[in-house]
Amino acid sequence: MNASQDHPTGPEGQGPHPERPEAAPDAPDGTGDATADGEELASAEDETEHAWDSRRDLYRHSPGIMLGRSARIGGSLVGGDQHGVSGGHVTGDVILGGSKVEYHLGADTEERSGEIPASEVEALARNFVHPPAERDGAVPDDAAPADRGGDPDAAWEPGSPFALALAGLREHRLAILYGAATTGRRAAALMLLRAAGARSYRALDPALPLGRLPGELREGCGHLVADFATGAERPLREHHIRALSERLHATRSHLVLVVGPHPVVHGGVVPVPWQPPAPAALLAGHLRNKDVGGRSVDELLALDEVRSVLAHHRPVADTARFAERIADYARGTVSLAELGAFGHYAAERQVREWFDSADRTLHDKAFLIALATFDEAPYPLTAELSDALFGLLQRIENPGEPARIPVFGTSSAQRVEQALADRYQEPEETEWGPVLQTKVQFRDRLTAITLLREVWTGHPSARPALVAWLRRLADDPRPVVRTRAAATAAVMAEADLPSAMALLIRSWAADRRLRARLAAANALALAHHLGAPHVSRILAEWCTAPDHRLRWTAVRGYALVGDAFPQEALAALTEAVRGMEARGGPARGWSNEREDLAQSAAALLLAGGQEAAAREDWAAAAGLWDTLPSLARGATRDFVLRAMVHACGPTDGAAGMGRPLLLDLFARADPRPGTDGAVLRHALAALWRSVLNDAVCSASGLNTMRQWVRAAEDDRGAETALCELLPLLMVSSEDHRRLAYLLENLRGEGDSAPPPSVALRLRALVSAQREDAGTSAATPSR
Known part of the structure; x- marks a missing residue:
């Protein structure tokens, strides 16, 4: 964030009067709220940045999705387990740690396993999809085709995670599968047991002590331990694995341990990572076994609503539910809109599970x-x-x-x-x-916004803590923290505008600290992007409010989001200028009011012009910039010229480096006569001539032109644009002399830097243009 510094004519390219630290809040004078005696002046950290820098920081630090961007002790029970004590010996676990000693006493009569019906496994097999092998380069010629679902006995691809785990399961009768809980790892474990020859299945308690697992194995059975917790405090050691393998071989059974994504295993068996197939492949596997009303699977997968849901990473279980929803749509019981909204439903379900x-x-x-x-x-x-x-x-x-x-x-x-x-x-x-x-x-990608909406609207008891937390974040010295506080407030405003305005945004906007007011402006801008109602109305009302703090928030808000309704925003800013002049000048607590108004106009014009240029809609860009001169009547003429100067400053690089954005807009516009691009070019040139011929703004305009020439030193595209712009600026002999003098005396960055070579080339162009103009004037017309 680049705070402006005081300078009589403003930093080059930043306009005639930069922003200064806010003066002491004003006394009751009809232009703002009364403040208590002894209120401190705004500190240096409260210096505001240029309006365009505020906009750039907002887009840089906001989430991408916004801008398009969950031991019981009683009686004789200790820790839930009991073991027998006989002859002075304790059988079972004795856990020692610090001053805590836990004795597990008595006989364990609790059942620690349960049957998984074979019919359930077979039903799962009909929809199961094997992931492909990870490889660099082409598929080997001897690779078997990967099963894409619908055939439970199809071959799996050699080298795939499934094939690697199955090889270990056949050798050791034990496999360790690790991965995230949402990857379908339990289904994969059951398919491994089925592929290894198991026809009966049992689920074992994952809380069983490691030494107890061998005693729970049944003859000729496939065993599954899902969500087995292993870590530094509970590692799987080599003797555990060998004891399990020995018992599994003796009972002719198999076991798959399913653990988290960070297993701690010391020897014996190599854990195999599990990653599910692509979402589209999973979905196709489920759909091939469903009644889809005669529609083809490929046709259903090609629907925009389906592709939109699949674009967000989601759990395998959600993909299975989505297949049911698609089948319902294909049979005509679900609308296309309901189908496309599945991602939001899934995110809401997950968030509520976390909080409940x-x-x-x-x-x-x-x-x-x-x-x-x-x-x-x-x-x-x-x-x-x-x-x-x-x-x-x-x-x-x-x-x-x-x-x-x-x-x-x-x-x-x-x-x-x-x-x-x-x-x-x-x-x-x-x-x-x-x-x-x-x-x-x-x-x-839908989880973040869904979670914030849920906690704000579904858990109002948390609101006091959330409000206090966000207020603290809004005053943090780190830009990303302040921006995220505003972004969170925007989500809350979209979900419940009255509460968010009353508890957060309105109080920020009326705060004497510029950071808080910027948070309010950012929150309103992002709330508008999210679809919150009445943001433009709020800004319009605040822009003419008696409190200068609310006016500042609205003016900066227009810089951030005014390009979404540019005509309305420019009209509101113009009315604010007239109101300022009617009050006799800037408010006492807002000495740089003129500059802030001009900067906001410049920012929304630049943003709107860039967006129109990205669409190659030169008519919209030209119409936007033609609006500015039409405001130049009476007191607003100075506002228009200042806005033009401020629009010339921002560049496409950091710290003022790179090509000026307005020059880039000029360069990209179609120069052919009669086109909308040519109209835009002439509109920009007319504004430039007005700035250079104005007694107040001329000095700042010339400083900006120097920066533009320096920026073209290593940018041939910028130099070409200047070669096309300068002739449009030389209408009178005074225009020729002014630009020639500027180019002759221009120096590079630094006191002893030589003149940029581009300045000499442009000086030659100006001289040639002047000679051509003189020749044309001396030649009599026929």
């Missing part, structure tokens, strides 16, 4: 909320701020007990896996340049 689960602690749920707020953001940031939220939630749930945050609790990998999220590395943009960070993102 008694197995997830308040600490876990605070992490989920923080992850939803900081989806696609660095993991350490999420973990740090989730602990702050946990403390606030703990005060509501148990105010008499202080929050106890485990310093070294669940590992980051386990926390991320429990949240059905992924970690990845990606450069994070900072004011010093990109920095590689470990980030976290929900696998289902």
Whole structure:
């Protein structure tokens, strides 16, 4: 974030009067709220940035999806297990740790396994799809075809995870399959047992101690232990594995242990990672065995609504449910809109399971909320701020007990896996340049927004903690944190506008701190992107409000989202200019009001022009920029020229480097006479001439032109655009002299830098243009 600094004519390319630190809040004078005596001046950290920089930071730090971007002790029971004591010897586990000693006493009569019906396994086999082998390059010639579903006895592909696990299961009669809980790993384990020859199946209790597992094995049976917990505190050691294998061979049975994505196994059997096939392949496998009303599977998979749902990573179980929904659509019992909404239904179901689960602690749920707020953001940031939220939630749930945050609790990998999220590395943009960070993102892209909506509307008891947390985030020195606070408030505004306005956005907008007001503007802008109602009405009302803080928020809000309704936004900004002049000038608490108004107009014009250019809709771009001169009547003329100067400053690079955006817009416009692009070019040139011939704005305009010429030194496209622009600016002899003097005396960056070579070439162009104009004037007409 680049705060402007005081300068009599403004930084080059930033306009005639840069933004300054806000003066002391004004006394009651009809232009703002009265403030208490002794209120401090705004500090340096409250200096606001250029409106275009605010817009760029908002888009840089917002989630992508927004912008298109869950020991009992009683009687004789200790820990739930009892073992016998005989002859002074204790049989069973004795766990020693610190000052805690647990004795497991008595005989265990609880049944620790249960039959899985063979019919259930066969039904599962009819829909099962084997994943392909991972390979670099082409498929080997001897590879067997991969089963795509519908044939339970089809061959699996050599080298695939299924083939590797099956080979181990046949050799050791034991296989260890690891992966995320949502990958269909339990179904894969049952298919492994079936492929190994099992015809009866039993599910074993995953809480069984490792030493007890061999005693639970049945003769000639396929055994499954799903969700077996193994980690540093409970590793699978070599003697455990060999004891199991020995017992399995003796009983002619098989066992598949299904563990999490981070197993701790010491020798004996190599764990096999399980990844499901592509979602489309899974879906096809389920659909081939369903009544789809005579429709082909390929036809159904090609539907836009189906492709949209498959574009988001989701659990295998959700894919199976989606197949049922598609079959219902094919039979005419579900509409196409309901089919396309399946992803939202699935995300809502998952979020409600997290919040309703008694197995997830308040600490876990605070992490989920923080992850939803900081989806696609660095993991350490999420973990740090989730602990702050946990403390606030703990005060509501148990105010008499202080929050106890485990310093070294669940590992980051386990926390991320429990949240059905992924970690990845990606450069994070900072004011010093990109920095590689470990980030976290929900696998289902719909989860974050769904979770925030659910916690705000479905759990109102959490609102005081959420509001306090977001207010703290909005005052954080890190831009990404402040932006995510605003983004979260935007989701809440979209879900419940009155509450979000009353509890968060309105109080931010009326705050004396610029950070808080920027958070309000960001929240309104993102809420509009999410479809919240009445955002334009709120901005229009605040833009002429008596409180200058509300006016500032509205003006900055137009810079962020005004390109969505440009005519209305420009009219509101123009009316604000007239209101300022009617009050006799800027508000006492907002000394740079003129510049903020001009910057917002410049930002929304630049954004609208860029969007129109991306669509090659030059008529829309030309119409947008033609609107600006039409406002230049009376008191608004200065506003128009200042807006033009501010529009010339932003570039496509960081720290003012790169090609100026307005010059790029000029370069991309179609120059052929009679085209909309030519109209746009002439509109921009006319505004440039007005700036250069204005007594107040001329100095800032010339500074901007110097920056444009320097930017063209190593940019041939920018130089070509200047060669086409400068002739349009030279209408009078005064225009020729002004530009010639600028190019003759231009120096590179730094006091001793030589003149840029591009300046000399452009000077020659100006001279030639002047000579041609003189020759034309001297030649008599015939």
